[in-house]
Each structure stands twice: as structure tokens, then as C-alpha cells.
Amino acid sequence: MRPIELISFDAEGTLVTPDFSETIWHEAIPALYARNNGLDLAQAKKCVTEEYNKIGVHRLEWYDIEYWFSCLDLGSSEPVIRSCLSKISYYPEITQVLSSLAGEYKLIVASGTPLELLHCLLRDIKPYFARIFSSISHYRQVKTPDFYLRICEEMGVKPAQVIHVGDNWQFDFLNARQAGLNAFYLDRSGEDHQESLGDLTQLKHFLIPSA
Ligand SMILES: [Mg+2]
Incomplete structure (x- = not known):
């Protein structure tokens, strides 16, 4: 057998x-956060990355896009996900x-x-x-x-x-x-x-x- x-x-x-994930987590989310909070992109990337790191990979929230959209007050995740689909490879x-x-x-x-x-x-x-x-x-x-x-x-x-x-x-x-x-x-x-x-x-x- x-x-x-x-x-x-x-x-x-x-x-x-990793292209899609990198785009969504490290480009699209910080860009939206920057727009909503009147920050430049570099500042927003820093803030968002700090928030990600507070949670870390061993906690379930790390993986949960809905958690992050709610925690960072970003509205609906759907248009952002859609905008990154071309990055899937x-x-x-x-x-x-x-x-x-x-x-x-x-x-x-x-x-x-x-x-x-x-x-x-x-x-x-x-x-x-x-x-x-x-x-x-x-x-x-x-x-x-x-x-x-x-x-x-x-x-x-x-x-x-x-x-x-x-x-x-x-x-x-x-x-x-x-x-x-x-x-x-x-x-x-x-x-x-x-x-x-x-x-x-x-x-x-x-x-x-x-x-
Ligand atoms: Mg893997």
C-alpha cells in the first residue's frame, strides 16, 4: 500500500x-488610514505596523481583516480587497x-x-x-x-x-x-x-x- x-x-x-498580502496589509490599509487621519503615508505605515506588532502572529486577530478594519476604523474591507485582486500571483x-x-x-x-x-x-x-x-x-x-x-x-x-x-x-x-x-x-x-x-x-x- x-x-x-x-x-x-x-x-x-x-x-x-506574498504580493497580494503585502499590498493589502502594507500599502492599501496604511493608505486608507493615512487618508482618514490626515497623515502622510510614511506616518500611517508606521502607526499601522505598530498596531499589527502589538497583536503579533500568535493571536487570531492578526489574521482577521475584519478585526483590523474595525480596529483602525476603516469602514468596509470589500472595496480594498477588490482593489488588490490584481496583485494575486x-x-x-x-x-x-x-x-x-x-x-x-x-x-x-x-x-x-x-x-x-x-x-x-x-x-x-x-x-x-x-x-x-x-x-x-x-x-x-x-x-x-x-x-x-x-x-x-x-x-x-x-x-x-x-x-x-x-x-x-x-x-x-x-x-x-x-x-x-x-x-x-x-x-x-x-x-x-x-x-x-x-x-x-x-x-x-x-x-x-x-x-
Ligand atoms: Mg505561508
Whole structure:
């Protein structure tokens, strides 16, 4: 029996480039904040970044765009999200990797991004995935070991039958590994790839071709 049944991908930094998120969080939101508060853009960026840092990546609010629009008093998030959609882009190997894996394995997305943004980010590649999981929207947590166990349960597989790959050392690698998944750390910038993948084409070295 082939051990791997399911391949799970992080979204941002793994499938989708950071362009959309960087634009929304570090350009569009500060620009709106600057306009509403009579600040110049540099001042607004500083204020908004300070607010982000007060919360930090381990708290759920960090990921919640509605929280930030309300906290910074920015009105509706929808037009701002819409204005950034043209920034969504995928890493160059994605289509080839996903189409070659999709015939052999079940593919899912396991992301810390809330669904309202995740659906935008994945809009052109959604058909490759059997399910899209957002730790925040579905389970009110960051990507903890528990999140990965719940996904396995949902998908009816054992952790050892799952590969997860992502670009965050803690949330994608350590936490998935702690849950018993076969975790791979994706380091697109690094040069030493003995312990990590440089891009997603390298996943195939860890998959045994079916007979
Ligand atoms: Mg990521």
C-alpha cells in the first residue's frame, strides 16, 4: 500500500506569492488610514505596523481583516480587497506541480489565512484541491498540531499518510511534524536545501511513483 494519500499545502508563500498580502496589509490599509487621519503615508505605515506588532502572529486577530478594519476604523474591507485582486500571483512551478500530483493524490490547502481572503488567493487554482481548510475560519486557531490532527480526521487519513509543505518553520514544519505528518519546510530564498525544499518541484523526490 502506498503510504502517502494526501498532500497538504500552505497557501501564502507556498502556492501564492506574498504580493497580494503585502499590498493589502502594507500599502492599501496604511493608505486608507493615512487618508482618514490626515497623515502622510510614511506616518500611517508606521502607526499601522505598530498596531499589527502589538497583536503579533500568535493571536487570531492578526489574521482577521475584519478585526483590523474595525480596529483602525476603516469602514468596509470589500472595496480594498477588490482593489488588490490584481496583485494575486502564483509561483511559476505551481500549475505543473499541482496538475501532476492531482491525478495521484488527494490535494488540500491548510492555511492560516481566513476564508474570505483565502478564496480570493486561490481563485485560479481551486479546482486542484479536494478541500480548503482555514485554521482561523474553521477552527479558531493558528496552525497548531491540533489543527493538523483535525484535518486528518476530517479527511479520514492517518497523519503518517499525509505530507504537508509550507514556508513557516513553526506553523508548517514543527507543528505539522508534531502532529505526526510528513512535514516539509519550503525555503524559497535559502541555498542549503538539505533540510528543506527550494521549490515545490522537489516534492516529487519524496514520493514513490505508483507501480
Ligand atoms: Mg505561508
